[in-house]
Every structure is written in C-alpha cells, then in structure tokens.
Amino acid sequence: MTEIYSGKRLKVELNRFTLPDGREKERVVVRPGNAAVMLPIEDDHCYLIRQYRFAIGEYIYEAPAGTLDPGEEPVETAHRELIEECGLAAAEMIPHGFIYTTPGFSDEQIYLFEARGLTPSHEYEPDDDEMIEVVRVPLAEVKAMCRDGRIADAKTIAIICRCLR
Template sequence: MTEIYRGRRLSVNLERITLPDGSERERVVVRPGNAAVMLPLEGEHCYLIRQYRFAIDGWIYEAPAGTLEEGEDPVETARRELVEECGLAAEEMIPHGFIYTTPGFSDERIYLYEARGLSPSSEFTPDDDEQIEVVRLPVADLMAMCRDGRITDAKTIAIAYRCCR
C-alpha cells in the first residue's frame, strides 16, 4: 500500500488487491471513516437540513449526519449530530442498518437511524463552518422529494426509504 494523501477526515491509498479469481490489480481506495445519519420523525412530520455544500457549490436537502469520532459508537454520533445540526434530542434512536456510499472505491459505511421522541436541546451548537437551515416538513413531502429528484443526497434517500415506506 502506498499512501497518496492523509487528511483530517480521510486517506487515499494505492493498494495492491487480489480479486476472487486470483488475479492482482492496483486500485485507488478512499478511506474516509464512517458516519451516521438520522431521520428525526415527529408524528407525520420530519426534520431535514438545507445545507450549503462547497463540493457541489450549492444548497441541498439532507437528513442530519456526521462523521464518527475515534472510538465513537455510531448511535452516539447520531445523537451528537442531531443536537449540533437541528437543536434536537431524541429519546429513541432506532437502527436501520447501514449503507456503503461508494463501494467502487471507498469503504465508507453510513449507519442509519430513526430518531423518535424529539425535544429541543439546550446544547444546540452548530459548527462554525456549516451553513444550515432546519426544515420541518410532512413525511409525504419528503418521499415525494426523493421520488421527483428534489432530494439528491444518497444517504437521505436511503434513510427515508428505510424509515418511511
């Protein structure tokens, strides 16, 4: 393995791999660490965030999410990010498995949670580098937005379909 880049959040490596048929190849693998996403649900409504993302130079709707800190359990990440991004605490975090974001070149897993029993949190402290607007909308609108392309964020589509079929 040759490390091409290491940053605060991810590493990029050139790795020699062996395929199931025994042949060997070199591949670039991105290892960003894992994350957690949650869909805060309250009756027939949910909360999303509308966030500016510099990589796409635009605003998108997303379920709140964040990167796991070293040694942090995914459910704790989900609880922390719900407070940081939405100012909400949840009595219950219901797990819905995980997804691989881009398995063609990355090992990133995003753990999926449904947040229930919501209440305002006095610990609301958004990160100073995030531009976020909290949006409350009917679950039916969320699903329509996933179907018609207004929501393009893969983790948000995944958690919507896992929680709100």
C-alpha cells in the same frame, strides 16, 4: 499499500490486490471514516436540513448526519449530530442498518437511525463551517421530494426508504 494522502477527514491509498480469479490489480481506495445519519420524525413530519455543500457549489436537502469521532459508537454520533445540526435531542434512536456509500472506491459505511421522542436541546451549536437551515417537512412531501429529485443526497434517500417503507 501506499498512502497517497492523509488529512483530517480522509485518507487515500493505492492498493495492490488479487481478484478471486487470481489476477492482480491496483486500485485507489478512499477511507473517509464512518458516519451516522438520522431521520428525526415527529407525528406526520420529519426534520431535514438545507445545507450548503462546497464540493457541489449549492444548497441541498439532507437528513442530519456526521462522522464518527474516534472511539464513538454510531448511536452516540447520531445523538450528538442531531443536537449539533437541528437543536433536537431524541429519546430513542432506532437502528436501520447501514449502507456503503461508494463501494467502488471507498470503504465508508453510514449507519442509519430513526430519531423519535424529539425535544429541543439547549446544547445546539452547529460547526462553524456549516451553513444549515432546519426544515420541518410533512412525511408525504419528503417522499415526493425523493421521487422528483428535490432530494438528491444518497444517504438521505436511503434513510427515508428505510424509515418510511
């Protein structure tokens, strides 16, 4: 393994490996660290965020999410990020497994949670580099947003599919 880049948010490595059939190959692997995403549900509505994403140069609808801090369990991240991004605390975080975001070149796992028993949190403080608007959406509408492309974020589509089967 040769480290190509190491920064605050991710590492990039060049790896040599052997395929199951014995052939040797070389691939770049991106290691961004793991994350948690949650779908806050209250009655027949859920909360999404509308956030500006520099990499794509536009605002998109997303479920609140964030990267695990060192030593932090995914459920702890889910509780922390829900407060930071939506100003909501959850009495219950129901786990719905995890997804690999891009297994062709990354080892990132995002843990999926359904947040229930929501109450306002006084600890609300978004990160200074985040431009976020919290949006309350009827559950029927959020499904339509996935179908018609208004929600194009993969982790958000995954958590909606797992929570609203």
